[in-house]
Amino acid sequence: MSTIKDVAKYTGLSIATISKYINGGNVLEENRVIIKEAIEKLDYRRNEMARGLKTNKTMTIGILIPSLENIFFTSIVSIIEDHLSKEGYGTIICDFREDADLEQVKLEFLVNKNIDGIIMVSYGADQKYIKALQDKQVPVILLDRMLRGLECDCVLADNLNASYQAVEALITRQHKRIGIILGPEETYTAEERSRGYIRVHEDYDVRIDNALMVSTDYTVEGGYKALSDLWNKPDRPSAVMVTNYEMTIGAIMAINDLNIRVPDELSIIGFDNIQMSKVVRPPLSIVEQPMKEIGMTAAKLLVKRLKGDYDSFPATYRLKTNIYIKESVAKFQG
């Protein structure tokens, strides 16, 4: 592997000049030519580590998500990765398997890798840690969920309106008893989605039966059990909305196992994966989060922060969701 020294020797110029050339400084046209030639001939590549040692930059961004098997997160990551790589940043991706302890471990791991910035979905990482990062001028972007009491840039979906609109679609179809399957109570997204559910009931003056709001974890099994429970209540709902992809899968499995006829016996609205809507029968109604937009917004915001532009910090981007009502939703037949 040749170094900047070799290039200097080959061209007869000094190391400093070569460095200048590499970093886009002013060099005589004449020298520019021979440097270029030398670099090609010697197959010189800049040593990122030596560079990083001087500049104190790794050109590496950490991405921390709950699961790499969750298409919602990986779609977002895919966009981020692409954008950042165009800006010259590598992305070290860690998945913490939905485990808050592991989240902390991986977060420290990333920090020890001297990342220049981080984009993360937090389940409850130690806020001190994030604060420490911010103090070190390492930009942090939160994805999907905000952290209470922490000043931090954040990009997420407009969860409240997402569930508001979905439940509204059910209410305007005369449903009165609408079930909602939520994530863990303490999570930000679950709370927001439940607020949308409540608000739309209030706005339309429909009574809420708390028994129809069930919290579980954001897993396939959770969704399965929650839907079964709702169905087995003496006074069962005529419609259900499910508030993430995994639980949607579980709910559909339960519907299949319980032989529930959709939408005659139960209307249902799922979450996140638009493909799913065409795979099951009848076509599933879906609330879709704008993953591409979330990813792009987060990536751009991070790059802005990396350039030192802390304009309007802390910024929160709350992006609009889309709702697709298909045949899995029908008018309530009293």
Next chain:
Amino acid sequence: MSTIKDVAKYTGLSIATISKYINGGNVLEENRVIIKEAIEKLDYRRNEMARGLKTNKTMTIGILIPSLENIFFTSIVSIIEDHLSKEGYGTIICDFREDADLEQVKLEFLVNKNIDGIIMVSYGADQKYIKALQDKQVPVILLDRMLRGLECDCVLADNLNASYQAVEALITRQHKRIGIILGPEETYTAEERSRGYIRVHEDYDVRIDNALMVSTDYTVEGGYKALSDLWNKPDRPSAVMVTNYEMTIGAIMAINDLNIRVPDELSIIGFDNIQMSKVVRPPLSIVEQPMKEIGMTAAKLLVKRLKGDYDSFPATYRLKTNIYIKESVAKFQG
């Protein structure tokens, strides 16, 4: 940020001794204690870049996959990431969006990041590039598909037997006209899967109608179109196997749109995502690749190579698939 120098100063020992301690060398118990104290007190963290500059290691592994939105790949990556992070390696993940040109770009990107090793799914990267990596003692592990004419470690599923077994399950149920939806002809996996299809026909002495073997790209749209085409043939098959996840989704969509009754009119076997089998009705038969095992095997092999153990190079691990026959497959009713 404190450095090794600060620790040396604090303890009154030399830099060399601290370094020794950090890297697990022999240090007097007495000193061990005060160094530990100093490190904690000063919140010293090793600067990976300075270290990398000396050792010429980045402790970073590149992972290059066709798509981050493909659960097959991300499941594997998830395992790899977890294992490698335990070994202290960060993983820079790149997705090339199924685009061979972009593959090359991202590969160069990773190489320029001075990765210590790479695990990749190649669509057709320049083999010279891979060879160059190997020459530089950077271990390369190929995933999912081998590259013709390249000596390289490789971990993949036993594709031939996967399709052999699936088609066998159909043949033993009296199906004579069995469709298969394959990936692009030039890809290694598609070729192997088609060989399994052919061999089982030969072994059971069933005539092959070439019209029933359709190649498309590994996409949802491709699967949709392929199944529609098969169905619209004058002499349509009584059973179809689909050879990856995306195409399986597409095939199911087509079945829904064409109102094909499964399994009465058509038996079907899908690929890769076991969850899917319980989401659709009737439950879908599935060939499942052992993703966890693939990931683990690849990660372990890489670590072995990184340690300089080139035992039995080039190694090929061909891992057994599992097949789950569910109600989407029925006996052929002549």
Next chain:
DNA sequence: TTTTGAGAGCGAAACGTTTCGCGCTGGAGG
């Protein structure tokens, strides 16, 4: 002709480690 200053190149220090080779110490063996 002299002065000025912009443009280009250069030398050297610094970034935070690892590692080589050497020197000191103290206990075991003769």
Next chain:
DNA sequence: CCTCCAGCGCGAAACGTTTCGCTCTCAAAA
């Protein structure tokens, strides 16, 4: 009591860059 040697610790060089502050050149301005 002397000799050895193992075990520790130390100083210094080196890894490949960036960057500061300097000098030199040459053309334009005076």
